[in-house]
Amino acid sequence: MxxxxxxxxxxxxxxxxxxxxxxxxxxxxxxxxxxxxxxxxxxxxxxxxxxxxxxxxxxxxxREDADIADDAGELGFFSPHSWQPLMLATGGALAFMGIIFGWWLLFFSLPVILLGVFGWVFEYYRGADRTQ
Structure with missing residues (x-):
């Protein structure tokens, strides 16, 4: 870095x-x-x-002495089937259309954006046992 x-x-x-x-x-x-x-x-x-x-x-x-193969391996966890980015993109598109067509459209885009963010943050917390 x-x-x-x-x-x-x-x-x-x-x-x-x-x-x-x-x-x-x-x-x-x-x-x-x-x-x-x-x-x-x-x-x-x-x-x-x-x-x-x-x-x-x-x-x-x-490092100066590094090979290309030294960067190989797992990079992290990426969600394979998340629908939340699509919801956020839809909400963002509605918000930017609200700037073009009228600010009233932002009232419809805000819930879509909030649901997308909430769903993305808590995507892997469904059904988890939190008693421990």
């Missing part, structure tokens, strides 16, 4: 320089603001990756 952290830090420096040059040259506030926000986002990601890299085990990508 250290490599990715340094990559995002370098990208943040580049976006900051581009934002300053663009802001002084064009005097256009929307693009300048977008570039400064991009700088902030890259800085947050770089900080997170650097912060996490100090507390996590060294991955194969951080």
């Amino acid at each position: 250290k490599v990715q952290g340094w990559m995002f830090a370098g990208f943040a420096v580049f976006i900051l320089a581009a934002a300053v040059v663009y802001g002084l040259w064009s005097k256009e506030p929307a693009g300048t603001t977008a570039l400064f926000l991009g700088f902030g986002l890259c800085t947050m990601i770089a900080f997170y990756l650097g912060f996490t890299a100090n507390r996590a085990d060294t991955g194969a990508m951080d």
Whole structure:
């Protein structure tokens, strides 16, 4: 993760320089603001990756003597049959359509989004014995 952290830090420096040059040259506030926000986002990601890299085990990508096969193995648990991302995507699409067609549509999208988040968080808690 250290490599990715340094990559995002370098990208943040580049976006900051581009934002300053663009802001002084064009005097256009929307693009300048977008570039400064991009700088902030890259800085947050770089900080997170650097912060996490100090507390996590060294991955194969951080070692000079690593082979490609060193990164092989299980990456984590991924749900094979979850319908919750589809519900969240539907709720998000309704919410963005609410911005286009009218804010009243957000009242219909909010319950769909909340049900999707609730279902996704508690997807594997159904029927679990919690007496222990």
